[in-house]
Amino acid sequence: MLDTANPIKKMMMAMANKFTDIFSIRLGQVSPQRYKIKNDSRSIWIAMTKLPAYICIMFSFFKTKPTLSEIIPEGSVDIHSHILPGLDDGSKNVDQSIALIQGMKNLGFTELIATPHTMTGVWENSSEGIEKSWKTIQEHEIRNEPLRFASEYLLDNSFLERMQKAPLLCLKDRMVLVELSYFQAPINLFEILFELQLKGYLPVLAHPERYSYYFSDFKMLEKLKNAGCLFQLNLMSVVGHYGSESLKMSESLLNAKLIDYVGSDIHHQGHLECFDRKVQVKNLKALEKATAANAFFSQEAPLPSP
Numbered sequence: 580m581l582d583t584a585n586p587i588k589k590m591m592m593a594m595a596n597k598f599t600d601i602f603s604i605r606l607g608q609v610s611p612q613r614y615k616i617k618n619d620s621r622s623i624w625i626a627m628t629k630l631p632a633y634i635c636i637m638f639s640f641f642k643t644k645p646t647l648s649e650i651i652p653e654g655s656v657d658i659h660s661h662i663l664p665g666l667d668d669g670s671k672n673v674d675q676s677i678a679l680i681q682g683m684k685n686l687g688f689t690e691l692i693a694t695p696h697t698m699t700g701v702w703e704n705s706s707e708g709i710e711k712s713w714k715t716i717q718e719h720e721i722r723n724e725p726l727r728f729a730s731e732y733l734l735d736n737s738f739l740e741r742m743q744k745a746p747l748l749c750l751k752d753r754m755v756l757v758e759l760s761y762f763q764a765p766i767n768l769f770e771i772l773f774e775l776q777l778k779g780y781l782p783v784l785a786h787p788e789r790y791s792y793y794f795s796d797f798k799m800l801e802k803l804k805n806a807g808c809l810f811q812l813n814l815m816s817v818v819g820h821y822g823s824e825s826l827k828m829s830e831s832l833l834n835a836k837l838i839d840y841v842g843s844d845i846h847h848q849g850h851l852e853c854f855d856r857k858v859q860v861k862n863l864k865a866l867e868k869a870t871a872a873n874a875f876f877s878q879e880a881p882l883p884s885p
């Protein structure tokens with residue numbers, strides 16, 4: 580029998596009982612009373628051997644999630660941003676653009692693709708206008724930063740006409756960043772996607788997790804994927820910036836392995852601050868895989884085989 584007068588042994592016995600109580604209850608086992616450690620050396624020894632496992636479980640409950648900036652690998656390529664001045668609801672002037680570009684560089688992005696909105700009736704941008712804005716930035720001290728430009732095209736009824744008139748600006752090769760209205764998708768969405776691909780373009784759908792009319796229609800997102808769209812998740816969605824439904828949809832898309840790439844979709848300084856927030860999706864592995872996949876857009880990356 581154990582000498583209960585020994586204070587060290589008494590303390591060990593109390594600790595063993597405490598852990599057993601806590602984890603018996605937490606793990607939904609029978610009453611902790613059934614696991615009460617008996618006052619003998621063998622029982623205490625058995626309980627103490629389980630302590631490391633209990634401690635590991637305890638730490639797994641408190642394991643902290645990384646911040647958004649922590650999951651961005653050094654040398655990343657951002658494929659979605661509104662950092663060119665005076666073209667849309669993003670940067671208003673050269674100073675703001677330079678501050679945003681510097682901020683992105685500090686986060687680990689070494690290549691940026693600016694993608695101003697092209698939206699009939701709202702942001703009537705042309706390839707020439709976008710290039711002109713890009714050249715304005717090149718004339719400043721930021722010119723040595725790898726900054727390219729494309730556009731984020733709204734798929735609406737006027738899109739096909741636009742596509743027929745002039746070549747679209749691409750992220751790389753024939754990959755075009757496209758978005759849908761937040762109110763409703765065009766009735767002829769699949770026809771537009773078909774024509775786009777017939778013309779030799781590959782659609783990359785921006786933030787599929789943000790369209791509220793798909794929150795309860797996951798099958799439609801699967802259909803879009805099967806129709807040839809690649810999916811680009813907004814990084815700020817995984818910290819809950821756009822709300823709980825977008826966060827939930829981000830998790831569902833990651834779990835279903837439907838996300839191909841990520842993008843910042845940065846518009847202003849406040850968006851940079853989102854990178855200090857904790858990632859809230861559970862599937863970090865899928866998120867990190869999509870983040871790493873952006874390397875494909877690097878100027879250094881080899882062209883895909885035909």
Ligand SMILES: [Fe+2]
Pocket residue numbers: 659660661731785844
């Ligand atoms: Fe955007």
